[in-house]
Amino acid sequence: MYETSYHRAGSVAEAAALMAKAEDGKFLSGGQTLIPTMKQRLAAPSDLIDLRSVEEMKGISEDGGTVTIGAATAHYDVATSEVVQRLIPGLASLAGGIGDPAVRYMGTIGGSIANNDPAADYPSALVALGAAVTTNKRSLSAEEFFTGMFETALDEDEIVTSVSFPVPEKSAYAKYPNPASRYAMAGVFVAKAKDGGVRVAVTGAGQDGVFRVADMETALSGNWSADAVAGVTVGSDDLLSDIHGSADYRANLVTVMAKRAVAAAG
Structure with a gap:
């Protein structure tokens, strides 16, 4: 790995400020793709801004026929959530089948969709359920968000903060x-x-x-x-x-x- 500066952000605002100061920063939200890529020397960000400790980006809630999941919520928490299992069992099952236990404990829904690996599981759920992706700047429909292989509509300094799913039949x-x-x-x-x-x-x-x-x-x-x-x-x-x-x-x-x-x- 190349030398990098690590930052643990405590809020969305702090993460955005750290990114603004970085020469070539990357947001880290689980690191299941970024860290191996860095180990292979295929990426060399000047700064890593870790989002996993941002409490406002965690948690799962239900309100008015919509389930909202914070972007820093781990796959394991989505899979085992009583709310998700009851209202969107397909999503709970999907999360429970991602990688292995280590990946499910570390990886997050926000990190997965921001990376948009063509073989990742979550994009299919977001598109099929008509989900909305909320960032620190705006809200996008899933089909607006995913733009191609490993590509999304996110700006370089934009942070996914949550994903909202309409409850299906x-x-x-x-x-x-x-x-x-x-x-x-x-x-x-x-x-x-x-x-x-x-x-x-x-x-x-x-x-x-x-x-x-x-x-x-x-x-x-x-x-x-x-x-x-x-x-x-x-x-x-x-x-x-x-x-x-x-x-x-x-x-x-x-x-x-x-x-x-x-x-x-x-």
């Missing part, structure tokens, strides 16, 4: 994990809103990160069942292809995972 997530990393080779989150709207979002398979499958949404709107998506295929032209699986293989996985997610949602 039904939700579930199913993924086929890479056996080594536990990252999704294809993960599908399905959600049926209380107004009847259906969203299907896919992670792990797309070259540009998370994406929706309109044909599956249409099929499920008319018939919420695994059979409804069984015959819906996804084109492979824009899907990832690597040593773990070809684009055609991932296209098939999307349909299989969609069926499993719908079945799990009930």
Whole structure:
């Protein structure tokens, strides 16, 4: 690792002030991607500004049909939250399947979505549930927030402070994990809103990160069942292809995972 200056911020305002002073600073919120990247000497920020101790960015609350999760909340806390398990069980299940126990205790929802790894789990949940991402500057819909592989709408000095999820009627997530990393080779989150709207979002398979499958949404709107998506295929032209699986293989996985997610949602 290259030399860096470490700062533990006590508030969002302090974190923003520290970033403004840094020559080439990076926010740290769990470090499950940034620290390994630094160890490989692929990143060399002048300053690391740790957000994990910012209390105003932690916690889970329910209000008026919306569940709000602080950006510094760990995956483990999302997975084991009584509120999330009761109101958005698909999200609790997703969080419980991220990485291994060490990753779930250290990694945070804010850090995950800010990094926007194309194989990360949370982006599919945010898009399928129609979540809103709140920063220290503004609020963005999930589809505005995620802009491409490892890319988001965040400015360099912008901090994700919380994510708000409308409570759905039904939700579930199913993924086929890479056996080594536990990252999704294809993960599908399905959600049926209380107004009847259906969203299907896919992670792990797309070259540009998370994406929706309109044909599956249409099929499920008319018939919420695994059979409804069984015959819906996804084109492979824009899907990832690597040593773990070809684009055609991932296209098939999307349909299989969609069926499993719908079945799990009930």
